[in-house]
Amino acid sequence: MGSNMAEAHPVGFQWVMEAKARGAKVLHIDPRFTRTSALADKHVPLRAGSDIAFLGGVINHILSNDLDFREYVRAYTNASFLVGEEFVDTEDLDGLFSGYDPETGTYDTSTWQYENGFPEDSVESERHREQSAGEQHGSGGPKLESGTGIATDQTLEHPRCVFQILKRHFSRYTPEMVERICGVSREDFLEVCRAWTSASGREHTAALVYSVGWTQHSMGAQYIRAGAIIQLLLGNIGRPGGGVLALRGHASIQGSTDIPTLYNLLPGYLPMPDARHADKRDYVESIRGTHQKGYWHNADDYIVSLLKEYWGEAATEENDYRFDYLPRIDGDHGTYRTVMDMIDGKVFGYFLLGQNPAVGSAHGRLQRLGMANLDWLVVRDLTMIESAEFWRNAPEIETGEITAEQCRTEVFFFPAASHVEKEGTFTQTQRMLQWRDRALEPRGDQRSELWFIYHLGRILRRKLATSTDERDRPLLDLAWDYRTEGDGEFPEPSADDVLRRINGVDLTTGELLDSYQQLTSDGTTAAGCWIYSGVYAGGVNHARNRTARTEQDETALEWGWAWPANRRVLYNRASADPQGRPWSERKKLVWWDAERGEWTGHDVPDFPKTTPPEFEPEYGEAGPGALAGDDPFIMQADGKAWLFAPSGVVDGPLPTHYEPHESPMPNLLYGQQGSPARKVYGREDNPSNPAPPEGGGDVFPFVFTAARLTEHHTAGGMSRQLAYLSELQPALFVEVSPQLAAERGLENLDWAHVVTSRAAVDARVLVTERMRPLRLDGRVVHQVWMPYHWGPSGKVDGDVVNDLLGVVLDPNTMIQESKVATCDIRPGRRPRGCELLEYLAEYRRRAGVTVETGTHVVTAHTTASDAAATSDTTAPGSTGSHTTAQGTTDREEDA
């Protein structure tokens, strides 16, 4: 679901076909019929943005028919845990959970806690959301004060146990409701339910694959939660052939999350400290519970080892390991917020390191206007991309909104070395690091990012060498003494040396560390990314392991290195039953060897090696020693998988169907229309199309969605310049159904333009039955699909599809809702120049779009005081100021 694997990850898809050849049934549930659908046993089209309604229907089907893998669910999930009496579900609050604050649009999660579990520290929920708290908990799992001593009911009958809460929450997600919301027939829906639930139990598993078709929604994290709940109910996590598999879209996007170039994280999913943290102790206590279970309890070891790698000998116990050198965050510093700050004149310099936001980020116009209002911009890329030349080829040149002679931004273009001209590791989508050898030297001024950043840092340190300013100490004290190769003033830094320091070193012996379990908080170890500790175990670069697949078993542990500890299936303790025996011979992966007193198997066991299955920790025990023998989820504070999330997810402890920010449909389940915690930015330069209960939505009556082609890569910087790929996919097109083509007078291969309140985009029409009109609650809804790879540069060019989108974000991840919006489509080409601006203004006038449109996020009708929510059904209508979306504005109304 939410993935077109055959086209977006074609070589990975060979394994799906291999499984199919061995008898697996392949189901594809996705709005459009694609090559993935063509190769699947069954394709089920659904409306873009309705996946939680579908998945909730599956959950309801499982629970109503007792189809869960009960032994697994009872032992390995929090199904039996009791939730406190204060918790109120969406069923009783018209789509809100208890703890909602309509003023800030955020939840206080204190009423979602387990009974007997110590309540979470009272955190201001606004702050919690703005720092993308859900993602902060990445590898640590959300904090719980206590992992032992939670009240449970092993019969799963108690009305406040998670199992019963789950049942009630999804009880109205019936096949009829799925049909009305998603446009999926009851027969198709039940066929999916039957197939999915049959791949469950001791002998069978099912794997669930998703991609950005799930993440890029205003409730994307909840889509994935919903999928994970199903996989847990069916016992499909931690087992061979199971799992929830995120297919990521860039060579090292997993690596750039693990070793993050992200505002809210430090390496290894340690949160960035914020202004609340006076010192390191404060910080550690706020990210892990004093009595919690598992390896996250040792967070102090991880942060101290990182600080020792950052600041070397300057970091000592006496100076708190220079925790004070870390800059503090205090809100949303994500890329979209930053771009708005550029427009508002608050950001002065911008580095683009292998990324092309003028084409590749949502709301391209916002991106380009931001870049046009900087002191300076650095672009490092293989080729000349749109983001480097916005001052002379942006669409805003034609409309007169940007002119080179009046654009003050100074632009530096640095040519980059390619993947074969430098060595280092990528981390692929299953957490596996693979080392690339350098094939040859780059030419001219082409350099690696390693070179660029290393020498920029060296020059900055030289310029500040005599500074006495306290603010320069972190830079001057930085451990920046990486080994280099070659002579002269500008030698190439050694990627191998950087990887060694990421792995970690015992500072008393100088030896490389073998495992994160060797890290300490006494300053005697330094490691740049604790989850990568072990990649250099035994002094060997395991990312460079290349034993041929024909010379090892199918787990292939000798190819590359997967974090943590080279485990290939996370939480694989769950592949054995509570007594430590494989659930079945067919599905054996890891098991307890009683004779040797240790866990063993085909994979590296993801569990304390010698903790026996029957082990019970003492009450109040903490850390890895508090893990019971049947606590497979070793990074979770309670050792169990969370069907219900008492913390860590900021927009609800359970997934709930809300309509997308822009939708032609009212929410048929609750008065609450969209996600009440979604992040909206009501600005003149970021208009929204109206959605119920606002009027005017009929001006943009169609559902818009976009995705990749096989032959191009995201914003096209690595594909539109290549003759082969440009020939294979030469032009932007828009897929519409024959029925929509007839309704709007669209001719196959002729021009049409797609319109939103942000932009109009030209494309060739492709009339195809791959797009199916959906019957939803008695009405027909059309969907429109576009690939998004084109821009003004390259061997093949075209309009920027991302210009159609606005900025509205998932509050957990601060990722934009770009997989669904509403639009209009008309035959012929769009107007050009100033006429285009007039044309869009006229659309907004007709739809009644103002800066307030879409910002009144609370629409639930509830009087329950514990929700603290008031009814707000204000439809901005056509009153108020018109949105002109011209130039820049400092007006902003964050809801």
Next chain:
Amino acid sequence: MGVSDWIRSWPVYRQLTGADRLGRGDAAASPQSREREPRTADADRVTASVCPYCAVGCSQNVYVGSDDGGERVLQIEGNPDSPISRGRLCPKGSASKQLVTGDHREERVLYRAPYGTEWQELDLPTALDMLADRVLDARRKGWQDTDADGKPLRRTQGIASLGGATLDNEENYLIKKLFTALGAVQIENQARI
């Protein structure tokens, strides 16, 4: 050519008398195709790499040779040893030789002055030095010692960065480390998108 040579040059003869009874290999080869060599034959060496496009992580063999213009990539192929890809590459991965050898690759630092209408060339050390001055300036302009309550922030909001998902782990590590030491917090990449 004698008669016997002429007969032996006939593919059907070779098919009937040789090992290639189905006529799908040697028996059917013409003299031209016999003389052809794969472009990888001239390679001085083969190095192991990984495809730079999506996150599947297909393994690549990079064939490097040299001519008057110096070393160059002759071919990039899938590596059959890989348990991930088994030697296969998609259209993008198969085109990656063009990605690294194409004439779209820029080789020189380019600079566009404020209000400028054209690029101009700049030498690399000069550009780096100019940039370092600008980094310090933007850092200073956006500097915040404390928040409204007097709590330390020790940061700048003057500098932002975007990118990393196409880069190496080691590169991301240095980017985050340097910018953190500078006090810059708006450090982002495609994972947010």
